[in-house]
Amino acid sequence: MGQLWADMIRGYLGEIAVKIFIKNNWKVEVFLDHEKGSLQDYLPMDIHEVLLPNGQRQTPKIKISIKATKWNRIWLDIPGDQFNHSDIHILVKVGVGRDHLFAFFKEISVFKDKILPVGEKIGALTHSDSETLFNELPSFQPIPAYIFGFIRKNDAFKKLPYEGKKGRKNYNITGWKGPISPGDLDEIKKREKAPGKIEFEGIRKFSHNQGYLFNAGNLLWGKKDWDEVIEEIKSF
Template identity: 30%
Template sequence: MPLKEAIKYLGVSKSLLQNSKEIMPFKIGGRIFCSKQELASWKEKREKRTFYLILEDYARCFDFAVAMYYKGYTVVDWGTARKREAGQNLTNWIRGQLGEIAVQKFFKKNFNLEVELDFDLHKEIVPQDIIGVKEGTAFRNPKTKVAIKATKFQNSYLILGTADVEPENRKSDIYILTRIDLPDDHLLRIAKDELEELLKKQKHFDSYKNKLSGFKPIPCEVVGFAYRQELEKIDNTEQLAKILGTRNPSGARYVKVAGKLRDSIEEWKQIIKKL
């Protein structure tokens, strides 16, 4: 199948299809093609590991994000000293917590395992995202340290800062990647009715009133995982800029391309045993 048709068939970006190594395009006579069988197999795999999180899930994450913001937590952009504004902070925190809930549902659906997530606020960053594993009627502490990382739905890499991997009090044994299809206008969607009432008499309202959309379930994909020792440390500026999509990034990152993550049921079962 030609590349353009493959992109349309999967509903993904050109970047993901060519860079994630989840699908291997090939050239014939200077044109790029993809195997129809491989495309169908990956599409089915993605559908099986994608969970649609509802408004209740979103509200739980939004509550956490707002509490974090008013607690005074702020985040700076990678490689800069520039603090992110409130909307960007809220979006990043919401996306991160949605990823954790997706993993929780993934474990329950596929392995009938209940895990406990940490939605409490702490003075310092909590390194591990799974804080309890259910045995019988009670939760116990996990035996393995697990970090859950969330990225945008079209991204191709698991990317970690050195602070997530190197310090003894922060590093995890296993890093799970999730991709979250959180709409750019999600903060507008949850306030659709209030915005319409507020803006209906304003000059430009007619130009966008039909574009205001309400909340819809959010697709969240549990892509796969890597053990800490499988991560690649990259400090080459040019290479990092290509991966991060930014200019002149500073510092090193630990990286694993999505297509090289562990994602088979048998490999997930090994995590379950370790938990």
């Protein structure tokens, strides 16, 4: 349960981090939309509206997708045909772990006011037990977020756009910029004459072999790059 919560909340917090980043650096107010809707409506676009100078809200012409990943990850992994559904893909890492749910429940007194008193009432816990359990729960802390950068859908990509290093037996892929297809890792294995496994830095393997893949170092992140994106967001 804690892991499911962490995965879900990480996505929301990644979007909020981008919203704050844009507001703080360019004074542009963007709006997210987490209401229920069809996959076709919501998959391509995480930034749904922009606040105009006249106070009205308008849907931007470009579609921006925001992908949040774990704090120790470096990959923007876009399976299937999702890459072509958005114009710009942003990667954010968010420091949310499995303990976040329990820390949140502790912060809003779910354990102290509801769960632990029930345990005492039915005789499963003493008051001393409840206090010990409550004090051992993790406390809610500020959640860090870091925006790596973004990639454009219309950038030029080449086949097998990888970087890496060969060990004694295995080959470790440290960089990738573009499409990944079935058979690519077999081709790398032949090219690099690696007798062992072909693995990706920090994650070893992905759950798919068809889509687009980028390491954080291959994303656009400079001020000029972001300035161009913000101007496009403001265009209608």
